[in-house]
Amino acid sequence: MNLLFAITTGIMFGLGVFQLLRRDLIKSAMGFFILFTAINLFFLAVGAFTPEVPAYIDPATNQPIRDGQIADPLVQALILTAIVISFASYALFLSLINISSKRYETVDSDNVDQLTQ
Amino acid sequence: MQSNIFVLGPVFAPLIGAVLTLVFRKNNTVQRYIALVAGIVAWLCGLAVLATNIQTATPQIYVMGGWRPPFGIVLVADMLSALFVVMATTVVTGGLLYAVGCKDNSVTYPSFMELFLSMGAGMSGSLYTGDFFTLFVFLELMVISSVCLVAISDNSLGLEAAIKYLLISAMGTLFLLLGIASLYATFGTLNMAQIGQLLATEQRPLLAQASAAMLMSAFLLKSAVFPFHFWQPDFHTTAPTPVHAVLSSVVVKVGVYGIIRMTTLMFTVEADAIKSVVLVLGIIGIFFGSLGALRTYDAKRMLAYSTFGQIGFILVAIGWGDPLTQPLALAAAIIYAVNHSFVKSSLLMLTGVVSSRTKTKTARLSEIGGVGHNMRLTGALYMLGGLALAGIPPLNGFISKLAIVQGGIDAQGWLALGLAVGGGIITLIYMMRTWQLVFQKKPDGKPDLKPYGDSTLAPLLLIGLCVILGLFAGPLVDVSTAAVSQLAEPEIYIAAVLGG
Numbered sequence: 001m002n003l004l005f006a007i008t009t010g011i012m013f014g015l016g017v018f019q020l021l022r023r024d025l026i027k028s029a030m031g032f033f034i035l036f037t038a039i040n041l042f043f044l045a046v047g048a049f050t051p052e053v054p055a056y057i058d059p060a061t062n063q064p065i066r067d068g069q070i071a072d073p074l075v076q077a078l079i080l081t082a083i084v085i086s087f088a089s090y091a092l093f094l095s096l097i098n099i100s101s102k103r104y105e106t107v108d109s110d111n112v113d114q115l116t117q
Numbered sequence: 118m119q120s121n122i123f124v125l126g127p128v129f130a131p132l133i134g135a136v137l138t139l140v141f142r143k144n145n146t147v148q149r150y151i152a153l154v155a156g157i158v159a160w161l162c163g164l165a166v167l168a169t170n171i172q173t174a175t176p177q178i179y180v181m182g183g184w185r186p187p188f189g190i191v192l193v194a195d196m197l198s199a200l201f202v203v204m205a206t207t208v209v210t211g212g213l214l215y216a217v218g219c220k221d222n223s224v225t226y227p228s229f230m231e232l233f234l235s236m237g238a239g240m241s242g243s244l245y246t247g248d249f250f251t252l253f254v255f256l257e258l259m260v261i262s263s264v265c266l267v268a269i270s271d272n273s274l275g276l277e278a279a280i281k282y283l284l285i286s287a288m289g290t291l292f293l294l295l296g297i298a299s300l301y302a303t304f305g306t307l308n309m310a311q312i313g314q315l316l317a318t319e320q321r322p323l324l325a326q327a328s329a330a331m332l333m334s335a336f337l338l339k340s341a342v343f344p345f346h347f348w349q350p351d352f353h354t355t356a357p358t359p360v361h362a363v364l365s366s367v368v369v370k371v372g373v374y375g376i377i378r379m380t381t382l383m384f385t386v387e388a389d390a391i392k393s394v395v396l397v398l399g400i401i402g403i404f405f406g407s408l409g410a411l412r413t414y415d416a417k418r419m420l421a422y423s424t425f426g427q428i429g430f431i432l433v434a435i436g437w438g439d440p441l442t443q444p445l446a447l448a449a450a451i452i453y454a455v456n457h458s459f460v461k462s463s464l465l466m467l468t469g470v471v472s473s474r475t476k477t478k479t480a481r482l483s484e485i486g487g488v489g490h491n492m493r494l495t496g497a498l499y500m501l502g503g504l505a506l507a508g509i510p511p512l513n514g515f516i517s518k519l520a521i522v523q524g525g526i527d528a529q530g531w532l533a534l535g536l537a538v539g540g541g542i543i544t545l546i547y548m549m550r551t552w553q554l555v556f557q558k559k560p561d562g563k564p565d566l567k568p569y570g571d572s573t574l575a576p577l578l579l580i581g582l583c584v585i586l587g588l589f590a591g592p593l594v595d596v597s598t599a600a601v602s603q604l605a606e607p608e609i610y611i612a613a614v615l616g617g
Contacts, residue, residue: 032291039294042295043294078301078307081250081254089290092265093284096264099276115277115351
């Protein structure tokens with residue numbers, strides 16, 4: 001994992017946690033998405049990641065590479081799945097916030113509090 | 118290693134059923150019966166897998182798409198996961214049977230059965246799966262389906278509880294994913310058997326221990342254990358009755374399964390640290406849950422708190438247990454988990470039957486006093502369920518309490534044992550108090566009740582199962598002991614998956 005990736009992942013993780021803990025529900029939904037992206041980035045960076053070389057084919061000879069110089073294709077497949085899942089959760093979250101903002105007329109989570117009574 | 122086609126059943130029969138219910142979305146009756154048939158097929162496949170497991174004493178696997186593990190995805194049914202899947206599919210089928218005779222509005226929505234089935238598929242899948250990323254996918258399927266089911270509940274507070282749970286569970290799945298990424302960074306594989314093999318032989322890098330902590334917190338969150346518990350009573354209480362029965366009994370057991378799998382197959386060196394944490398959290402859970410159930414205002418909420426307490430008992434037994442030196446305590450945890458699922462789901466269904474007779478469909482203790490005065494059968498079943506939950510012979514709860522006490526004596530955990538038994542007595546108090554209030558008390562004046570409520574067929578069958586498991590406890594105890602002896606030798610699991 002190179003330094004740029006490490007710093008970016010760290011900043012995004014911190015940003016995501018901070019936003020997730022906000023009172024505004026929409027901001028916390030965005031924090032959730034940022035956090036998910038940070039983890040996807042972490043996943044990408046920890047795989048054998050050499051950004052210049054494509055996964056299977058050598059650009060010069062147009063032959064498959066076999067000497068371990070390629071980017072790990074498995075993490076890319078995993079991240080695609082994780083992106084789809086995170087997108088579904090995010091969409092569901094926003095739709096629930098949409099309904100609740102109509103019902104409670106606020107997106108402040110301190111005022112969505114009928115369960116405590 | 119031969120692939121066993123029946124392993125696919127508990128995962129894919131509900132998924133196929135879910136697609137079919139969407140095709141027939143105009144006709145609610147057809148939807149209900151398709152869902153019920155899919156549940157029964159899943160249950161039968163689960164039973165077949167368990168039977169093959171007992172017969173051959175080797176884990177059954179299914180290699181997806183023919184890609185050889187550790188490169189492909191593999192479903193593994195060893196004795197433990199086969200038993201847990203039988204438990205899960207039994208309760209899901211019971212929930213579907215209850216939903217067929219349920220009078221709630223939410224059950225008639227076109228997407229209800231589809232979501233219910235995909236929740237069941239996610240649960241079976243996360244119990245069967247042999248690699249971590251598939252576990253993540255199935256857990257998310259389960260979480261998203263259950264959030265949707267609670268959000269469309271008849272109880273208008275369901276929406277708020279769903280938002281709350283989605284936020285918290287999203288955080289949990291993020292940590293699960295981070296733990297998975299750390300494992301992949303460390304070992305370059307996601308296959309549980311291969312990770313177990315590498316952890317047993319190689320010296321362990323620091324990132325592996327960090328990922329163990331992250332996986333632990335994700336599983337504890339799924340089981341609603343003490344520091345992560347606060348969403349559970351709200352989320353479970355506001356769910357529709359059939360969903361509540363599944364959520365409060367088997368969905369919380371997925372985390373328990375994950376903890377058992379982690380401590381026996383993979384992180385065997387870190388297991389002692391994990392177990393001592395789990396033991397303390399279990400004791401806190403027993404008291405927190407039982408005392409919460411004692412002073413709550415709603416019969417469904419009381420049972421949700423009670424689940425929190427009962428999970429505590431299972432965790433205490435896991436904390437004592439070790440497949441090699443303390444097999445009895447670990448077997449007790451498995452027996453307790455299975456028995457508690459059947460008792461708790463039937464009790465929740467019976468509470469739903471009672472509250473479906475009131476005009477507002479409430480389960481508040483101040484409003485359902487005396488509602489069940491003329492419901493003889495429901496009252497008798499609730500009595501049996503309450504006694505089973507408290508651990509009175511000859512019901513199955515007694516067997517699990519006995520196993521826990523035996524395990525505690527074997528492990529010489531006297532302090533924890535005393536606290537657990539003391540906490541268990543509270544169960545009897547709150548169950549009997551509620552039973553008296555709902556079924557014994559004469560209603561004040563003429564109660565304003567609906568003539569028909571939900572059907573009692575599903576809780577009748579589940580309580581029957583509880584009585585049978587109490588009178589003939591031998592088979593379950595034998596299967597649990599065999600499961601523990603299989604867990605004692607992770608080589609069996611590894612050899613079955615990797616073909617070593």
